[in-house]
Amino acid sequence: MAHLFISTGEVSGDLQGALLVKALYRLAAERGIPLEISALGGDRMAAAGAKLLFNTGGIGSVGLLEALPLIKPTIALQLKARRYLRQHPPDLVVLIDYIGGNVAMGRFIRKHFSVPMVYYIAPQEWVWSHSLKTTRQIVALSDRLLAIFPEEASYYRRHGANVVWVGHPLLDRIAAAPSREVARQSLGIAADELAIALLPLSRKQEIQSLLPLILGAATNIAKAYPEARFWLPLSLRQYRPAIEAVLKQYPIPVTLGEDSLQVLAAADLAIAKSGTVNLETALLNVPQVVIYRVHPLSLWLYQRFLKFDLKFVSPPNLLVNREIVPELLQERATVANITAAALELLTHPEKRLAMQAGYAEMRAVMGAPGVVDRAATEILDLLINRKCAGSATLHE
CATH class of the missing domain: 3.40.50.2000 (Glycogen Phosphorylase B;)
Structure with missing residues (x-):
């Protein structure tokens, strides 16, 4: 059983995460891949079949002052999620948006696990970045970055990320x-x-x-x-x-x-x-x-x-x-x-x-329908490659 961990926050991340979870389970079943998905997310992801570790749907904010009351609960759920992952190591990690929580989570993953990490719907550094510090952190965390906007793909590619432009997942939702x-x-x-x-x-x-x-x-x-x-x-x-x-x-x-x-x-x-x-x-x-x-x-x-x-x-x-x-x-x-x-x-x-x-x-400029399936396929390909590499190492 492959264990895939997804980390996101806020209502929009839960929506995009739910679409991805459904596609991952469906395509994994078609390819004969036994899959378990655990997640930081919301009600939609839970309904899609993810094992919800903690609900992040209500901890989103915009604004520095507005975020202050949410710092303590965010840190608390992050610590609990880390304890869970130590006991149930992931085979692959997907980060969805949510820069405040996901950069910290990504650093933890990099330090404690040697697994592929995918950033799907990366933070909009290409729009509002004033410094390359966060951009470099995101690139360093991402074995694969699945971009939803053409400008997003170009920006992160220029800064060294392994980028695949999949298009915007709302095209699939609107269908x-x-x-x-x-x-x-x-x-x-x-x-x-x-x-x-x-x-x-x-x-x-x-x-x-x-x-x-x-x-x-x-x-x-x-x-x-x-x-x-x-x-x-x-x-x-x-x-x-x-x-x-x-x-x-x-x-x-x-x-x-x-x-x-x-x-x-x-x-x-x-x-x-x-x-x-x-x-x-x-x-x-x-x-x-x-x-x-x-x-x-x-x-x-x-x-x-x-x-x-x-x-x-x-x-x-x-x-x-x-x-x-x-x-x-x-x-x-x-x-x-x-x-x-x-x-x-x-x-x-x-x-x-x-x-x-x-x-x-x-x-x-939003791409073609089938976005979520393209994203899920990229993720499952990385997962299979890791499993195959691990198997080859054992045989050696």
Whole structure:
């Protein structure tokens, strides 16, 4: 039985990890490879069949100050995972994104085990790196780096990584989305009703920093479009009570959903935080307004000490290096500005068409479907090669 260990954090890492776990088990079975997968991840990875050592779904943050309360629980679960791995040595390790935890985990693996290590969905050093230190650490940890963006592949290859560009795994996830007609019928949305998706959070901090802004804008939109209906997909069920408490402060009805793909497939517009969800929204061809805020002191620290100065933050804009979707960040993320940007998209068809043309341009650089299978194949090939090398050494 081959033991594969996967380490990731946050909701997006759990989503990508779950897709990978399913592909690994399926392809391993086809190739007759008995496989056990243990993981640091979330509920989706557990549902996909991984043995979840500890749940990392709720420990994500953006911002230096915002991360401080999470340092202690992150260290605690890392220490527990290390104890488990000492007792159950892995044959191969996969790191998915999650730079804060995975660089430390990778160093531990390198020190204590002589096994292949794959970095899948590497941290976006190619976007925001101000120093080569972290880049060099990632390259040193990676026997194989599976890149999801062309620029990511070029960047890490220039710095010495063994890179394979597999494409973006959301292409595979979106293939499972329902059609607009089926999604609207399932949600009970009439042809003359306006459906708006509210996507404010995958992290606890965003309940306070982003949700009130989005709900304030939704309240204004409802005044201009009384037929509008609002859906808010839950990223983690544990957030429901806190979200419901905030919803009670606003006069508009908002339906909490479980399936973000279904909600997005049915939507006429999305108001979304910056992140992976922007790509899902774009791949489903839904117009969107992107917002984000961190604590002002966190931003100052980034700018002062990390030279943080990004032209864009949302993935659709980053992929084509121009503004496809409007980004309202920090002090520009106000109820008035979000409302104005949303109403502009709703009232001007040419704005929506221009955005959707940008989506097509973005889609062209994301690769071809079959991404997760390509990634899983690379991982299993490394695993087999290691097993064969070990067997040959024993025979010698």
